[in-house]
Amino acid sequence: MEPTPALTIRGVVLYRDRLDTAAQAALVASLRELVQVAPFFRPVTARGQQMSVRMTSAGAVGWVSDRAGYRYQERHPAGQAWPDIPESLLALWKQVVPEARPPDSCLINFYDAGARMGMHQDRDEADLEQPVMSVSLGDDALFRIGNLTRGGRTESIWLNSGDVLVMGGAARLVYHGIDRVRPGSSSLLPQGGRLNLTLRVAR
Ligand code: SIN
Numbered sequence: 001m002e003p004t005p006a007l008t009i010r011g012v013v014l015y016r017d018r019l020d021t022a023a024q025a026a027l028v029a030s031l032r033e034l035v036q037v038a039p040f041f042r043p044v045t046a047r048g049q050q051m052s053v054r055m056t057s058a059g060a061v062g063w064v065s066d067r068a069g070y071r072y073q074e075r076h077p078a079g080q081a082w083p084d085i086p087e088s089l090l091a092l093w094k095q096v097v098p099e100a101r102p103p104d105s106c107l108i109n110f111y112d113a114g115a116r117m118g119m120h121q122d123r124d125e126a127d128l129e130q131p132v133m134s135v136s137l138g139d140d141a142l143f144r145i146g147n148l149t150r151g152g153r154t155e156s157i158w159l160n161s162g163d164v165l166v167m168g169g170a171a172r173l174v175y176h177g178i179d180r181v182r183p184g185s186s187s188l189l190p191q192g193g194r195l196n197l198t199l200r201v202a203r
């Protein structure tokens with residue numbers, strides 16, 4: 001199969017339609033099983049602000065946020081170990097970022113119609129030389145890319161279901177966020193909304 005031509009925005013690499021409809025549906029099916037074991041929860045920031053996104057994780061460690069701050073931990077907030085990262089995602093990682101170490105964490109974000117994510121860097125990982133790869137499923141989302149420091153001019157791009165994005169190299173620490181999702185733009189998730197899966201080498 002021909003590799004999807006990549007588009008690069010400020011060093012962030014976007015593979016449009018990297019997953020076809022069947023691959024997206026299969027991934028959603030594995031996520032349905034996964035959330036039986038590790039249900040979505042709504043994190044709060046260290047300041048006590050509820051995030052609008054719901055989250056869970058797979059892998060040896062998962063990213064959590066609560067009054068104690070942000071961190072990776074080996075257990076879901078309810079106490080159970082995180083489920084394994086779906087095989088299809090591990091295979092995709094190997095194809096897309098073959099030079100990277102295997103991921104040990106997959107953050108799963110769910111955005112309903114009003115959810116967003118403020119501008120931030122992904123910097124809680126031990127080795128910032130390792131890339132971050134994200135997969136979008138469901139409704140379109142407006143992804144904003146900033147700079148290596150907070151503020152300044154930004155560029156926005158709509159991420160669609162099946163798109164895969166890589167933040168690595170000089171763009172590993174770029175500020176990014178989700179301004180909004182476009183309700184009804186995809187029929188992948190029967191109830192609507194958007195899933196974003198972020199694979200990382202956390203430890
Ligand atoms: C994130 O930065 O954690 C999520 C990005 C996205 O939802 O596309």
Ligand code: MN
Nearest residue numbers: 120121122176
């Ligand atoms: Mn992020």
